[in-house]
Amino acid sequence: MAHLVLVLDPIHPGGIQLMRRAGLNVVEAYDMSREELKELLKNADVIIVRSQTKVTKELINAGPRLSVIARCGVGLDNVDLSAAEERGITVLNSPEASSISVAELTIGLILALLRRIPLADRSLKEGKWLKRELEGCQFYGKTLGIIGFGRIGQEVAKRALAFGVTVLAHDIDESKRSDAEKLGVVFLGSSRNSFESLLKKSDIVTIHVPLTEKTRLLIGSKELKLMKQGAYLVNTSRGEVIDEDALYQALKNGWLAGAALDVFQEEPPKNKKLISLPNVICTPHIGASTNECQMKNALEIARKILDILKID
Helix, strand or coil: CCCEEEECCCCCHHHHHHHHHCCCEEEECCCCCHHHHHHHHCCCCEEEECCCCCECHHHHHCCCCCCEEEECCCCCCCECHHHHHHHCCEEEECCCCCHHHHHHHHHHHHHHHHHCHHHHHHHHHCCCCCCCCCCCCCCCCCEEEEECCCHHHHHHHHHHHCCCCEEEEECCCCCHHHHHHHHCCEEEECCHHHHHHHHHHCCEEEECCCCCCCCCCCECHHHHHHCCCCEEEEECCCHHHECHHHHHHHHHCCCEEEEEECCCCCCCCCCHHHHCCCCEEECCCCCCCCHHHHHHHHHHHHHHHHHHCCCC
């Protein structure tokens, strides 16, 4: 009998085709009621999700045959890892696939902030000619601080260096120092002191960390006050790493010149006062939303599932 794979959030069809060609019974179970889903889970061997579906303990326990939970993407914060571990279920993700897409969005957001591109576009379409009012600043010559120097952070660094930017990095993993040195990035260290030093020295700070108990509210009022007056903050990682109320105050009172946010504490965001500020650029969690990234994600996760199930 073929293994039953439930795809609970839409993924690129290439991954689905690969699994079906290998003989798996793949069911695309989108927008189902909780009861309908529980009924399907009774016979499921594998479930695949993106970021929308929360894989709770209740959902896991509804699948007595489950052996694999696959998250198509980077983070695993929407999966109850403890509940999966209790059941001996393998949890997979595809962290490699999204690095370039997220890095490119990050650079795009930085340029949009510095040159005030969204306001320029919007005002011109409204019939205004704000040439003098829209003076921005160059990326060249600035200092970019990268918090989290994993795959995405390193891809951001490569692109920023091409603009003639000084790049500083902080990561809790001291072994990232060698990666930084190879790229020509100044690795400040893995300590709290190095983290604070990065905040103080950077004109632009960009965040690329996973959401854990240690990174939740990593940037609060204390950290924002350490940043240079007139600096910029970019977040394409997870919304919960920033205290949104503290960020609102720092932007409202002019301490920070601007922020670009692709992620929010609640999605869609309910903190309308933050996203309504004129010095905030916001996008709806589109870091990995490129055709190339979605195809790579789906193919990568499909291959990992076939490997775990020992299917050639």
